[in-house]
Amino acid sequence: MVLYKFLKLSIAAVCLLTVCSACSIEGGDSDNQIPNIVIIYGDDVGFGDVGAYGSQLIPTPNIDALAEGGLRFTDGHCTASTCTPSRFSLLTGAYGFRYNANVLPPNAPLLIPVDMMTLPKMLKKAGYETGIVGKWHLGIGEKGVLTDWNGDVKPGPIEVGFNSSFLLPSTNDRVPTVYLDGHRVLNLDKNDSLFVGKRSYIKSKNHVTQYPDGKTNREAMTYYQSSHGHNNSVTNGIGRIGYMAGGKSALWDDETMTDVFVDKAKAYIRKNKEKPFFLYYAAQDIHVPRTPHPRFQGKTTLGYRGDAMVQFDWATGEIMKALEENGLTDNTIVIFSSDNGPVYDDGYEDGTTVVTSTEEIDNEHDGSGIYRGGKYQIYEGGTRVPFIVSWPAKIKPGVSNALVNQVDLLGSLASFLNVPLNDDEGIDSRNTMDAFLGKSEQGLPDMIEEAIKHKALRRGDWKFIPAHHRTYASPEMGKQLYNLANDPGEQNNLIEEQPEIAKSMAEELGKLINC
Numbered sequence: 001m002v003l004y005k006f007l008k009l010s011i012a013a014v015c016l017l018t019v020c021s022a023c024s025i026e027g028g029d030s031d032n033q034i035p036n037i038v039i040i041y042g043d044d045v046g047f048g049d050v051g052a053y054g055s056q057l058i059p060t061p062n063i064d065a066l067a068e069g070g071l072r073f074t075d076g077h078c079t080a081s082t083c084t085p086s087r088f089s090l091l092t093g094a095y096g097f098r099y100n101a102n103v104l105p106p107n108a109p110l111l112i113p114v115d116m117m118t119l120p121k122m123l124k125k126a127g128y129e130t131g132i133v134g135k136w137h138l139g140i141g142e143k144g145v146l147t148d149w150n151g152d153v154k155p156g157p158i159e160v161g162f163n164s165s166f167l168l169p170s171t172n173d174r175v176p177t178v179y180l181d182g183h184r185v186l187n188l189d190k191n192d193s194l195f196v197g198k199r200s201y202i203k204s205k206n207h208v209t210q211y212p213d214g215k216t217n218r219e220a221m222t223y224y225q226s227s228h229g230h231n232n233s234v235t236n237g238i239g240r241i242g243y244m245a246g247g248k249s250a251l252w253d254d255e256t257m258t259d260v261f262v263d264k265a266k267a268y269i270r271k272n273k274e275k276p277f278f279l280y281y282a283a284q285d286i287h288v289p290r291t292p293h294p295r296f297q298g299k300t301t302l303g304y305r306g307d308a309m310v311q312f313d314w315a316t317g318e319i320m321k322a323l324e325e326n327g328l329t330d331n332t333i334v335i336f337s338s339d340n341g342p343v344y345d346d347g348y349e350d351g352t353t354v355v356t357s358t359e360e361i362d363n364e365h366d367g368s369g370i371y372r373g374g375k376y377q378i379y380e381g382g383t384r385v386p387f388i389v390s391w392p393a394k395i396k397p398g399v400s401n402a403l404v405n406q407v408d409l410l411g412s413l414a415s416f417l418n419v420p421l422n423d424d425e426g427i428d429s430r431n432t433m434d435a436f437l438g439k440s441e442q443g444l445p446d447m448i449e450e451a452i453k454h455k456a457l458r459r460g461d462w463k464f465i466p467a468h469h470r471t472y473a474s475p476e477m478g479k480q481l482y483n484l485a486n487d488p489g490e491q492n493n494l495i496e497e498q499p500e501i502a503k504s505m506a507e508e509l510g511k512l513i514n515c
């Protein structure tokens with residue numbers, strides 16, 4: 001008790017030193033302690049992959065319970081239909097395209113400028129402890145310098161606002177396949193230095209450990225074969241994007257990755273239970289290579305993809321349990337969402353069966369639910385994802401149809417916690433806190449959706465998609481206009497019938513992109 005009081009006092013002192021108004025919450029009475037904030041972020045988890053959103057073939061009881069006790073948004077979005085720009089927006093309150101955020105290669109330098117305002121930096125000003133566990137994929141290291149993985153690997157999450165960091169540095173299908181604990185590669189043996197770089201650079205050196213090259217040695221891919229790409233370094237029997245050498249003792253084990261992240265998240269919650277904390281739990285599930293622990297294999301009829309989702313649901317349940325065990329359930333905001341929509345074959349022959357009719361489905365399962373498209377695509381399935389906000393002390397459970405976006409969390413939480421933002425901070429982040437708290441059904445009036453350099457505009461139920469050349473996952477397309485109120489599946493192009501709406505939306509989109 002004494003310790004608790006002392007901690008409360010010291011938090012207040014920190015607040016006074018930084019932003020004196022930050023100890024209270026908007027409209028809060030003096031008894032209100034600022035809530036902990038936990039973001040549970042899935043990778044490639046589609047709208048239809050969660051039971052509460054209609055999934056029949058993948059049981060997700062823990063995420064469903066979270067939805068049952070919180071607000072389930074039916075029109076909640078990430079900013080883009082790929083990972084890097086969505087994660088960039090979540091953490092900076094700015095659209096990824098303004099900073100050229102595209103899916104990053106293995107050795108990319110840090111994409112977030114170290115002097116940029118971020119969600120964790122803003123929360124630190126409000127007195128929070130900040131931590132990340134899981135997938136980063138926002139680059140690490142300095143621009144123009146080949147990252148040395150054998151020393152302090154930085155700048156990264158710590159330099160942009162996290163007090164603690166335990167990472168899968170890039171993606172689980174990219175090298176280096178090692179964990180980064182703070183600034184250091186975990187379990188690295190200094191006699192087997194780790195190198196990441198171009199093929200010629202890796203092959204030209206005399207490394208202690210060399211990994212098979214998937215291009216010339218397909219038999220090395222024993223877990224499953226790659227279907228496209230993913231044929232550079234083979235580690236743990238799985239072909240990856242990019243070349244690495246060395247670091248054998250530091251290799252992660254794919255099948256226990258979720259267990260490792262869950263343990264780290266639990267330890268973080270336990271350690272920080274007396275303070276307000278922010279935990280960004282960025283799961284690798286259900287991104288390829290999908291490698292659920294054997295105890296989850298066979299839990300669905302959908303193979304690795306469905307089973308990985310069951311594993312992610314388990315992880316969500318473990319985090320909720322840790323909050324409960326530490327007496328934190330009531331005053332913790334938990335935000336559950338995903339970085340982009342679903343994909344089936346994303347580079348490995350893992351048995352995910354794609355059946356193409358009007359759109360792709362995996363056997364009887366449609367990961368985007370009633371929405372069209374998925375990962376990489378400009379249609380709703382690309383960015384409309386599960387989006388649940390729970391805060392038992394304050395949020396009345398229910399369903400909200402308000403249009404909301406992850407890019408607005410920075411601005412909304414800053415305003416809620418009375419942390420002032422400068423005009424050049426969180427530039428695309430609007431205050432939609434009333435919608436996030438279920439106090440208003442009024443969401444965003446408009447919003448950009450992005451898919452690999454292609455951008456669309458949502459204005460209420462209207463969606464305008466400009467013409468675009470062919471991309472990685474979409475054919476060349478002409479202008480499109482849909483009214484999602486009666487055509488949620490974007491099947492009936494109204495571009496000829498409603499030229500005025502299309503014109504004004506095209507103009508608005510142009511202005512928003514260039515502002």
Ligand code: NG6
Pocket residue numbers: 043044082083084103137171173228229230241287288340346347
């Ligand atoms: C693509 C990869 C895909 C995935 C994606 C990034 C190939 C052929 N495809 O380039 O497998 O890694 O990048 O996914 O290499 S994301 O969720 O991180 O955006």
Ligand code: CA
Pocket residue numbers: 043044082083287339340
């Ligand atoms: Ca993703």
